[in-house]
Every structure is written in C-alpha cells, then in structure tokens.
Amino acid sequence: MLEGLLFIIIGLITIVCALCVVFQKNPIYSAIFLIQTMVSLAVLYVLLHAPFIAAAQIMIYAGAVMVLFVFVIMLLNLSKEDVEGGKDKLMFQKASAILLGLILFVVIGVVTLKTVLLGTKGEYTPESINEIGNTQLVGKLLFTDYVLPFEIASILLFAAILGAIVLAKKKL
Amino acid sequence: MPNILETSFLDLIAYVLLFPLAGAIINGLIGKRLSKSLVGIIGCAAIGLAFLVSILVFIDLLKLSPEHRLFEKEFFTWIGSGSFLAIAGLQVDPLSMVMILVVTGVGFLIHVYSLGYMHDDEGFYRYFTYLNLFTFSMLLLVLANNFLLMFIGWEGVGLCSYLLIGYWFEKKSASAAGMKAFIVNRVGDFGFILAIMLIFVTFNTIDFTEVFNAAPEHLQVGSLVVTMITLLLFVGAVGKSAQIPLYTWLPDAMEGPTPVSALIHAATMVTAGVYMVVRCNVLFTLAPFSLTVVAIIGGATALFAATIGLAQNDIKRVLAYSTVSQIGYMFLACGVGGFATGIFHLVTHAFFKALLFLGSGSVIHSLGGEQDMRKMGGLRRHLPITYKTFLIGTLAIAGIPPFAGFFSKDEILLEAFTRGNLIFWGLGAFAALITSFYMFRLLFMTFHGKSNMDKHVEEHVHESPINMLLPLIILAFLSVVGGFLGFPAASAINSFLAPVIGSGVHHAVDGGEVHHVSNNLMFSMMGISTGIALVGIFLAYFMYIKNPDLPAKIVGKFKLVYKIVYNKYYVDEIYDATIVKPTIKSSFFLWRVVDAKVIDGFVNGVGRLVELKSEVLKLFQTGYVRNYALSMLLGGVIIIVCALMFL
Amino acid sequence: MIPLSWYLILAGMLFTIGVVGVLTRRNAIVIFMCIELMLNAVNLTFVAFSHYLDSMDGQIFVFFIMTVAAAEAAVGLAIIVAIFRNKATVNVDDINLMKW
Numbered sequence: 001m002l003e004g005l006l007f008i009i010i011g012l013i014t015i016v017c018a019l020c021v022v023f024q025k026n027p028i029y030s031a032i033f034l035i036q037t038m039v040s041l042a043v044l045y046v047l048l049h050a051p052f053i054a055a056a057q058i059m060i061y062a063g064a065v066m067v068l069f070v071f072v073i074m075l076l077n078l079s080k081e082d083v084e085g086g087k088d089k090l091m092f093q094k095a096s097a098i099l100l101g102l103i104l105f106v107v108i109g110v111v112t113l114k115t116v117l118l119g120t121k122g123e124y125t126p127e128s129i130n131e132i133g134n135t136q137l138v139g140k141l142l143f144t145d146y147v148l149p150f151e152i153a154s155i156l157l158f159a160a161i162l163g164a165i166v167l168a169k170k171k172l
Numbered sequence: 173m174p175n176i177l178e179t180s181f182l183d184l185i186a187y188v189l190l191f192p193l194a195g196a197i198i199n200g201l202i203g204k205r206l207s208k209s210l211v212g213i214i215g216c217a218a219i220g221l222a223f224l225v226s227i228l229v230f231i232d233l234l235k236l237s238p239e240h241r242l243f244e245k246e247f248f249t250w251i252g253s254g255s256f257l258a259i260a261g262l263q264v265d266p267l268s269m270v271m272i273l274v275v276t277g278v279g280f281l282i283h284v285y286s287l288g289y290m291h292d293d294e295g296f297y298r299y300f301t302y303l304n305l306f307t308f309s310m311l312l313l314v315l316a317n318n319f320l321l322m323f324i325g326w327e328g329v330g331l332c333s334y335l336l337i338g339y340w341f342e343k344k345s346a347s348a349a350g351m352k353a354f355i356v357n358r359v360g361d362f363g364f365i366l367a368i369m370l371i372f373v374t375f376n377t378i379d380f381t382e383v384f385n386a387a388p389e390h391l392q393v394g395s396l397v398v399t400m401i402t403l404l405l406f407v408g409a410v411g412k413s414a415q416i417p418l419y420t421w422l423p424d425a426m427e428g429p430t431p432v433s434a435l436i437h438a439a440t441m442v443t444a445g446v447y448m449v450v451r452c453n454v455l456f457t458l459a460p461f462s463l464t465v466v467a468i469i470g471g472a473t474a475l476f477a478a479t480i481g482l483a484q485n486d487i488k489r490v491l492a493y494s495t496v497s498q499i500g501y502m503f504l505a506c507g508v509g510g511f512a513t514g515i516f517h518l519v520t521h522a523f524f525k526a527l528l529f530l531g532s533g534s535v536i537h538s539l540g541g542e543q544d545m546r547k548m549g550g551l552r553r554h555l556p557i558t559y560k561t562f563l564i565g566t567l568a569i570a571g572i573p574p575f576a577g578f579f580s581k582d583e584i585l586l587e588a589f590t591r592g593n594l595i596f597w598g599l600g601a602f603a604a605l606i607t608s609f610y611m612f613r614l615l616f617m618t619f620h621g622k623s624n625m626d627k628h629v630e631e632h633v634h635e636s637p638i639n640m641l642l643p644l645i646i647l648a649f650l651s652v653v654g655g656f657l658g659f660p661a662a663s664a665i666n667s668f669l670a671p672v673i674g675s676g677v678h679h680a681v682d683g684g685e686v687h688h689v690s691n692n693l694m695f696s697m698m699g700i701s702t703g704i705a706l707v708g709i710f711l712a713y714f715m716y717i718k719n720p721d722l723p724a725k726i727v728g729k730f731k732l733v734y735k736i737v738y739n740k741y742y743v744d745e746i747y748d749a750t751i752v753k754p755t756i757k758s759s760f761f762l763w764r765v766v767d768a769k770v771i772d773g774f775v776n777g778v779g780r781l782v783e784l785k786s787e788v789l790k791l792f793q794t795g796y797v798r799n800y801a802l803s804m805l806l807g808g809v810i811i812i813v814c815a816l817m818f819l
Numbered sequence: 820m821i822p823l824s825w826y827l828i829l830a831g832m833l834f835t836i837g838v839v840g841v842l843t844r845r846n847a848i849v850i851f852m853c854i855e856l857m858l859n860a861v862n863l864t865f866v867a868f869s870h871y872l873d874s875m876d877g878q879i880f881v882f883f884i885m886t887v888a889a890a891e892a893a894v895g896l897a898i899i900v901a902i903f904r905n906k907a908t909v910n911v912d913d914i915n916l917m918k919w
Contacts, residue, residue: 097842122874160890
C-alpha cells in the first residue's frame with residue numbers, strides 16, 4: 001500500500017516534469033526539469049529493487065550528461081527569444097504532433113492492457129538477489145555472460161570521445 | 173535417264189510467269205546501266221519466250237480430251253490459317269489458255285512496237301520494267317487457281333497501270349490521271365474483296381474448282397447469297413473494266429504512252445473484268461438477277477460511251493471511249509448467257525483495238541506529238557502502211573464482214589436478240605451504228621481530206637520505222653482472219669470453251685451450249701448488222717468528205733446537246749462535286765478537329781495530368797526535418813494500428 | 820505489489836511526451852533533451868520487466884543503454900556546437916541545405 005502511494009506520487013512528479021521539459025520556452029529551464037525527471041526515475045528504480053541502476057542513473061545521466069547539456073547551452077549563450085521566439089513556419093506541425101502523440105499513447109495503452117504479459121521467468125528472484133547483492137551480481141554477469149558487449153562498449157566510448165573532440169575543435 | 177519428251181509441256185506453265193518476272197527484275201535492278209538496245213531485247217525476249225511456252229502448253233492441252241482439259245499445278249501453300257487455305261497454284265484450262273495466248277501474243281507485238289516508239293525517251297529501262305511487271309501480273313491473274321491469287325494479279329495490274337499512266341510523272345495531268353485510275357479501281361476492288369470473303373464464308377474454300385463444283389448443290393437459284401456474291405464480283409469487274417459508273421478513269425488514262433494504252437487499256441487489263449465474270453459463270457448463272465444487271469450495265473455503257481466518242485477531238489480519247497463501249501458489248505454478251513461469245517469478242521477486240529491504238533501511235537509519232545484530229549488530215553499520202561492497217565482495223569471494229577469484228581459483234585447481237593430481249597438488241601444495234609460512224613469519222617478526219625497540219629509539222633511527217641510497222645501488219649492480218657475462230661455454226665472457240673462454261677447447271681439460264689437457231693434468223697441478223705455498219709460509214713462519208721461544213725452547221729443548231737456530249741455529260745464534274753469534294757472536306761475535318769484537337773489533346777492531356785499530380789506530390793518534400801519526423805511517426809502509428817487490427 | 824502494467828503505462832506516457840517534444844520544439848538542444856527523455860522511458864520499461872520476470876537481463880541492458888546514450892549525447896552536442904559555429908543558429912528549421 002505504501003508502495004502504491006509512493007509510486008503514484010513519484011509518477012505524477014515525473015509526468016509533470018516531463019511536460020515542463022517539452023513546453024518550457026527557456027532551454028535552461030527545460031534542462032533543470034529534465035534533471036528532476038531523471039532523479040524521480042531513479043527513485044522508481046529503487047522501488048523496482050534495482051539500486052545499482054538507480055545510482056548509475058543519477059551519476060551518469062543527472063551528473064554527467066545533463067551537466068554537458070547545461071554547459072553547451074551556456075556556451076551558445078541562447079536566450080529564449082533567439083530560437084523559439086518567432087512564429088512557427090510550419091502551420092500544422094504542433095497540432096498534428098500532439099494529435100499523433102495522443103493516438104500513440106492510446107495505442108500503447110491498449111496494447112499494454114490487452115496483452116497477457118508473460119515471459120519465461122528467470123532464476124534471479126528478489127530473495128536470491130539479496131543474498132548475493134545487486135551490484136555484485138551485475139558485476140559478475142558483466143564479466144562472465146556479457147563480457148563481449150562490455151568490451152565493445154568501451155571501444156564505443158573511446159570513439160565517442162575522439163569524435164566529440166574532433167567535431168568541436170576550432171582548429172585541428 | 174529420264175526421257176525429256178515424256179515430260180508434258182503443261183508442267184512448264186510456271187515459265188510463262190517467270191520469264192516476264194525475270195525480265196522485270198533484271199531491267200528494274202540494272203537496266204539503268206545497260207544500253208537501250210539491251211534493255212529492249214531483254215524486255216521483248218521475256219514476253220517472246222513466254223509466248224513460245226504458251227504455244228507449247230496449248231499444244232499439250234489439245235492432246236487431252238475436251239472433258240479433261242483441266243490441268244492444275246500447285247507450288248506451295250501461301251496462307252494456311254485455321255480452315256482458310258490459300259495455295260499458290262496455276263490452272264490451265266481452255267479459258268486461261270485463250271487469255272494467256274492473247275496476253276503474251278499481243279503483248280509481244282506491243283513490246284516490239286515500243287522499241288521504236290519509246291526510243292527517244294529517257295526512262296527507257298523503267299518503261300520496260302513496268303511493262304514486263306504488268307505482263308507478269310496479268311498472267312498471274314488469268315492463271316491463278318483460286319480467288320485470292322487472282323486478286324493478287326488483279327491488284328498487280330492496277331498498280332502497273334498506275335505506274336505506266338503516270339510514266340511521264342513530271343507532267344501534272346499524267347500523275348493526276350494515274351492516281352485517278354488507281355483510286356477508282358480501288359472502289360471496285362473493295363467489292364471484289366467483299367465477294368471473296370463472302371465466298372469463303374459460304375463455301376469454306378476459295379479454290380475455283382472446289383467452289384464451282386459445290387455451287388450448284390450448295391446454293392439455290394436466285395438466292396440472296398449467290399446474288400450478293402455475284403453483284404460484289406461484278407462491282408470489281410466494273411471498276412477494272414471501266415463500265416458505268418466507274419469508267420471515268422479510262423479516258424484520262426490516255427495520258428500514258430500510246431503502247432501502254434494499247435496493251436493495258438485495250439487488249440488486256442480492262443478485259444480482266446470480263447475474264448473474271450466468265451470464270452465465275454457457274455455462280456452468275458445461279459443468279460439471274462445479277463446477270464440482268466450485268467447485261468443492262470453492259471448495254472447501257474456500250475451506248476453511252478459511244479455517244480461521247482462522237483464529239484471528241486483527241487484521237488486517243490475517241491479510241492478510249494470506243495474501248496469502254498466495246499467492253500460494254502462483252503458484258504452484254506455475258507449478261508444474256510453468251511459467255512463464250514463474250515470471250516470471242518474479247519479476243520477479236522484485242523486484235524483490232526491494239527491495232528488501232530498502235531496505228532494512232534504511229535500517226536502521233538510521225539506528227540511529233542500532235543493528237544488533235546482537227547490538226548490532221550490527208551495523211552493517207554504520207555503514211556501509206558499506217559493508213560492501210562488502220563483502215564483494216566476500222567473496218568473490223570465497225571463490223572464489216574469478213575473482218576474479225578463482224579463475226580464477234582454479230583454473234584453478240586444474235587445472242588442478245590434470242591436469249592435476251594429486243595431492248596438489249598436495240599441498245600447493241602444503236603451503239604453499233606454510232607461506233608461505225610465515229611470510227612470512220614476518225615479515219616476520214618485523220619487520213620482523208622485536205623491537210624490541216626501546222627506548216628513545220630507537215631515538213632517533218634514521215635512513215636514510222638519498221639519495228640513499229642511490223643506489229644501493225646501482223647495485227648492487221650489477225651484482224652482479218654481472227655473472225656474465223658468463231659465462224660457461225662462451226663464455232664471453234666465456242667466448242668473449245670465449252671468445258672469451262674455451263675457445267676452442271678440444269679435449270680438456270682443456258683450455259684455455253686451452242687444455241688441452235690434457225691439459219692434464216694442467223695442470216696437475216698447478219699444482214700441487218702452489216703447494213704447498220706454500212707449506214708454508219710455512209711453517214712460519216714457524207715459529213716466529213718462530201719460536205720465538210722455539215723458538222724459545224726449541226727453543232728450550231730444543237731448547241732446545248734453538243735456541249736453536254738462534248739463535256740462527257742459532265743460526269744467527272746458531278747463525281748467531283750458529290751464524292752471527291754465531300755471526302756476532302758471530311759478528311760480536313762478529321763485532321764483539324766479529330767486528330768489535332770481530340771487525339772493530340774488526349775495524349776497531351778495525359779501528360780498534363782501527370783504534371784499536375786506531381787505538382788501536388790511535390791508539396792510533400794518540404795525540406796524541414798520536423799515534417800519528415802512527423803511523417804515517420806505517422807507511418808509508425810499506422811503500422812502498429814494495422815498490426816493490432818489484423819493480428 | 821504494483822501491477823506491471825502501471826509501470827508500462829507510465830513509461831508509455833513519458834515516451835509519448837518525448838515524441839511530441841521532438842516534433843514540436845525548434846531548438847536543437849531541446850530536441851536532444853527530449854530524445855534523452857524517450858531513452859529514459861525505455862530504461863524504465865526494461866527495469867520493470869526485469870523485476871517482474873525475476874531476471875537480471877533487463878538491468879544489464881539498461882547499463883548498456885546508458886553507456887550509449889552518454890556517448891551519443893556527447894557527439895551530438897559536439898555537432899551542434901560545430902553547426903552553431905558555421906551558421907550562428909540552432910534553429911532546426913534553418914539547417915536546410917539539403918532542401919532543393
């Protein structure tokens with residue numbers, strides 16, 4: 001019961017913040033609201049017995065990615081009139097986007113509620129996870145079953161670093 | 173070793189066709205580089221050899237008994253489509269035999285004549301090519317063993333007629349005349365084609381032997397089918413043989429060289445219609461109505477054309493109308509059932525009409541191109557041989573015994589009187605009177621009386637060279653003795669042609685069986701015919717030798733009548749106004765409105781439509797990323813919804 | 820226990836809001852932020868399933884998604900900076916060299 005109440009409150013916060021991200025004129029405000037969305041999502045992860053993911057979310061997303069966003073916004077020195085000030089050149093874009101979005105949501109809802117959600121149950125029940133420890137388990141799996149994606153992800157990050165540096169330099 | 177003598181000459185029948193064709197191909201392809209004499213030799217030799225082969229075939233044909241005188245030789249299947257079978261085959265029987273002898277014989281003489289007449293012409297090789305090609309087509313026409321092959325020959329002679337009439341194509345009137353001949357022929361050919369189709373639908377075959385054997389059992393006398401077939405066939409004959417109403421091309425065809433007029437428009441091509449009617453006599457005798465139509469048109473044309481010939485002043489025009497008239501006689505004969513008599517007149521007409529044309533060619537040649545009779549006169553002294561042969565020809569056509577024309581024309585009148593009725597005889601007799609009159613008018617105006625020639629023409633007038641006179645002499649000889657082929661009561665030609673005519677018909681008009689008439693009637697008819705001819709000669713003598721001013725006075729008195737007759741009853745003008753001009757106007761309409769506006773508009777419209785559609789579709793490519801993203805989302809939503817609904 | 824469908828609907832809502840944001844906003848950086856929002860919605864779905872199916876695969880996958888999202892954000896923002904240097908604008912509508 002407590003869980004249910006908690007979920008509803010956190011859910012509401014998440015939705016409101018997401019709406020604000022989309023409909024705020026000032027990009028800095030959008031960024032702040034996005035940070036808040038991510039924090040509430042981290043709470044939800046904890047509710048779902050995934051503390052490691054929650055910690056990673058806050059560290060990576062809210063800590064690194066959003067900081068990067070804020071830096072860039074400040075670097076470009078945009079004010080709210082610069083971009084979003086003028087009238088939208090495309091007439092029906094906003095209306096049709098919202099309409100389509102509603103349709104999409106309805107469809108997702110229908111799918112979710114109609115289908116019988118089944119899947120093969122795995123072997124890591126919450127109790128067994130608690131025995132080993134969530135983080136430890138994640139680490140163990142990363143280095144045994146999923147070692148190949150792990151290594152490739154490191155190469156990916158390496159490429160991303162190089163790419164970002166090259167693209168943003170003034171002079172090579 | 174095969175015995176050559178055992179091979180029947182009948183098997184050589186193909187060579188009758190191949191020699192003229194080879195001559196045409198050789199002269200056509202390399203004639204330009206050969207000398208004129210070589211071209212002439214090739215052209216004449218081709219026909220000469222064909223004539224020799226025809227004689228050999230004739231000898232072998234006579235060896236067969238009369239009932240079995242039918243030799244067919246098939247070469248290859250030309251069209252085999254479903255149940256329609258058209259074979260390239262030749263048929264030798266008495267009728268085709270007579271025709272190929274006439275065509276190759278008279279043709280050979282005319283080829284020799286052309287050596288002299290066309291000597292100074294530039295397109296010498298072209299002339300002989302066309303002439304050989306024409307002979308080939310004509311021979312194919314008469315030797316074919318089925319309707320479709322005959323039609324090929326039919327079209328071929330029409331084509332060569334066009335080429336030869338328009339031989340001097342730089343002259344506008346000549347090329348116009350050529351086109352006129354071809355187009356008017358086409359009208360007749362249309363009827364012929366319909367007849368062939370109708371025959372195939374009725375009999376499921378187009379082979380002569382099969383059709384004529386099947387006809388008496390298959391069709392009732394006077395039924396609609398056989399009447400339609402024969403009427404349509406006759407339409408073709410009317411076009412090709414220049415009868416009313418499709419005769420207007422023949423007088424204009426005189427624009428061609430004179431030997432061409434002699435060969436094509438006197439002796440051979442125009443008789444193709446008569447040949448066709450006689451070939452299909454089995455069908456015609458089953459349709460009494462068609463026979464009456466044939467007789468009426470034949471008789472009316474004979475009289476009508478004769479009256480026009482009265483007032484013409486161009487020597488060749490008179491002869492042209494005379495040809496139309498004489499062919500009318502042939503059709504008159506066929507129409508009353510005397511098919512063999514029609515062929516007999518065809519043969520004698522070939523002799524004396526070719527003679528008359530060649531003689532007039534000799535006159536024109538010696539006068540340096542003058543064709544108006546009012547500018548001739550007194551040529552008897554200058555051109556003695558031409559005059560004598562021409563006189564023989566004129567006597568023959570007028571019907572004076574014992575020349576050829578007498579026997580054939582008299583027999584026609586006899587048949588018209590006994591088998592037809594008095595009206596037919598009257599038409600023929602009156603036309604005979606006028607024929608004799610205008611032919612002797614021509615003779616007197618050209619050769620007798622005082623000379624009306626231009627001074628410088630008169631200085632150069634000379635007798636023609638021997639290669640032009642020799643054919644004249646030979647034809648004159650034939651015009652004298654040719655009549656005895658059909659000497660009454662012992663008619664060789666009638667009995668020769670009997671197997672082809674009237675086989676198996678019991679209850680229709682009598683076929684070619686020799687009609688027994690009383691001797692009294694025969695001799696009295698002979699006397700009347702001769703009398704009529706003599707009256708005509710006397711009238712002409714009276715008006716052109718005795719009282720030369722009389723014609724002018726008569727013209728003055730009957731100004732309007734003369735005007736109408738002189739202008740050929742304005743038939744050409746009537747055709748022009750009622751048929752030609754509306755056709756031109758409607759084609760103009762079809763061009764300007766239907767083709768340019770409707771059809772082009774439709775095609776262009778399709779293009780415009782595509783253009784408009786693409787203008788609309790172009791609007792989707794805005795260049796804005798957000799629009800593209802929106803359409804991506806739209807697509808995704810649609811796919812999900814569809815997947816949901818159908819899974 | 821909270822039913823799984825609640826989590827999924829929540830994730831769906833977040834995703835939809837992200838989509839609308841991408842289509843509606845003109846500022847390139849804000850569009851990027853909405854894309855991050857969509858990624859987060861997916862992450863939530865994965866973790867929810869992982870919990871309800873007693874499996875760890877979902878969490879591992881979320882780990883990798885975060886890695887990739889971080890890399891992508893870095894490179895994307897570098898590109899926007901480069902464009903800003905050339906065209907002095909981050910309005911998506913003005914970046915239309917490919918338009919005819």
